[in-house]
Amino acid sequence: MSTMRLTLLTDLYELTMMQGYFKNQNNETVVFDVFYRKNPSGSGFAIAAGLDQVIDYIRNLTFQKEDIDYLRSLKLFDEDFLEYLSSFRFSGDIYAIPEGTVVFPREPLLKVIAPIMEAQLIETAILTIVNHQSLIATKAARVVHAAKGDGIMEFGLRRAQGPDAGIYGARAAMIGGCIGTSNVLAGQLFDVPVKGTHAHSWIMSFPDEYTAFKKYSELYPDACILLVDTYDTLKSGVPNAIRVFTEMREAGIPLTFYGIRLDSGDLAYMSKKARKMLDEAGFPDAVISASSDLDEYLITSLKDQGAAITSWGVGTNMITSSDCPAFGGVYKLAAVLDEEGEFVPKIKLSENTEKITNPGNKTIFRIYDNETGKIRADLISLADESFDCSQDLLIFDSIETWKKTKLKGGTYHMRELLVPIFQKGECVYTSPSVMEIRDYCAQEQDTLWEETRRLTNPHEVYVDLSDKLFRIKSGLLDQMNREL
Incomplete structure (x- = not known):
């Protein structure tokens, strides 16, 4: 119940490698990249x-x-290594793409420049934090997009894989675009809206459904969302809700936020029938919310069927990212600082093309179309490269190199994505609030073409290498092939 320290939140081999570096007096400065290879949930x-x-x-x-x-x-x-650990502090640099930013495979989300002992130790914790929250934020963004402007509430705590997944999953879901969470602790920790209604047990604990609704409305007149499917949705639940709303109006109680929630049955059919009943009773502004194992695909289907639902409570499938339960981020060595103070690029080979790493101390430039503001491509370059947007820029696929695009000077602009987070062990970055990140994330998604946001078979955004980085990578591959 108390705050857990995370120092030992690491794989054992990080510490055994660390002792190996210590014993061999090998603590050279290195660059590690955090990146992923494939978008989760079939997303673009x-x-x-x-x-x-x-x-x-x-x-x-x-x-x-x-x-x-x-x-x-x-x-x-050994004792000498344990003595070293007793005075350990991180002394390196970290660069990262800010939270809420739209990202794509193969580009560094986070870059560590530090003595190898320090950089090795922090690998596992960074991955477990970034992988989980990026996964849930991505899933939430898909669900929110499917709702087409309707509010999405995160209701997944009881189905999350433990308290931490529930708490930080709620945080990530808010970043992805949810309007609130049922998780009260997440609300307290991250200053985000908490929302909820009541359970079927509330209805069942009273002599009848009407009495349960009436008592709830007396307690929460400003947030009176009534769960109507405990017994019979259309014959009992909705009529009893209408009776309570009518009595509230007759008593002069303002109906500021009120309505019904459906948690079972044919949600499209039930919602349309309930909407008709509410409208005919004089409650056209009553909210119809729904839950019941929703995800982006079911929400899309329900909206295509004309469901009269305008608020969605999404739990299990979002908090667990049920169709894709892992993000797949990795942490790979990219460069080693030599005695002359230059970074020597390093590359990992693989039989799988997508697992061959991009070498060197790198950064990322996002290229935007000046006319539309939409993303044209991302360009991974060496950290010391710069580009003149008034000049033509030729970008190309680093694997299928015949795929080229020439951007005419003056038609595009670029933004560097990696920003300094730690410098020489000191934090130089101030994180925005979760709600500020949420707003920024919405703006970020507006820079995507609609073809990239579609839920199935999305258009792939190009992530290319600068010509200089491509030549370094090709040279290393040729060298490796000659030596093998």
Whole structure:
């Protein structure tokens, strides 16, 4: 129930490698990239999330006496290494794409430049934080897009894979565009709206449905959403809700936010019938909300069927990203600082083309069309490269190199995505509030072409390499092939 320290939230091999570097007096400065290879849930994009928790983790990364004692008990670590850990502090640099930004496969979401012992230690924690929240933020963005302007409420806490997944999943869902969460602790921690109605047990605990509705309306007249499917939705639930709303109006109680919730049955049919009943009773502004194992596909189907639902409570399928339960982010060495102070690019080979890494100390430039403001492509380049948007720019696919696009000078502009987070171990970045990130995320999604936002078979946004980076990568591949 108390705050858990995360210093030992790491895979054992991070610590055993760290001791190996220590024993071999190998603590050269390196570059590691965090990136992913495939968009989750068949999406055309993903949403970066989790950075604020990474910052908190790095700030508090120290080994306490009980940590050292536990590691000593494993009989794997020598005393000189444990003594080093007892005074450990992160001293490197971290760059990251801000939370809420639209991102694509293969580009670094986060870059660590630090002595290899430090960079190795933080791998696992960074991945578990960024992977989870980016996954849920992406899923939420898809659900919100499917709702086409209707409010999406995050209702998944009881189905999340444990308290942390429920808390930080709610945070990520808010970033993805939800209007509120049922998770009260998430509301407190992140200052986001909390929302909810009541359960079937509330109805069943009273002598009859009408009495249950009446008592609830007396308690919460300004947020009176009544669950109408406990017994019979159209013959009992909706008529009893209308009776209560009528009595509230006759008593002079303002009907500021009121309506019904459907949690079972044929939601399209039930909602249309309920809408007709509410309208005929003089309640055209009554909300009809729905829950019941919703996701982006079911919401799309219901809207295509003309369902009269304007508010959606989404739980299990969003908080677990049920169709894609893992984000797949990885953490790969990209460069090593040599004695002359230059970064030597490093590359990982693989039989799978998509697993070959991009070498070097890199950054990312997002290219926008001046006329529409939409994203044309992302360009991964070396960190010291710059580009003149008044000049023509030729971009090309780094694998299928015959696929080229020439952007005429003056028709595009560029934005560097990676920003400094830590410099020499000190945090230099202030995280926005969750609601500010949510607004920024909505703006980010507006820079996508609609073809990229569609739920099935989305258009792929190009992520290309600069000519200079492409030549370095090709040279390393040729060198590796000659040596193998």
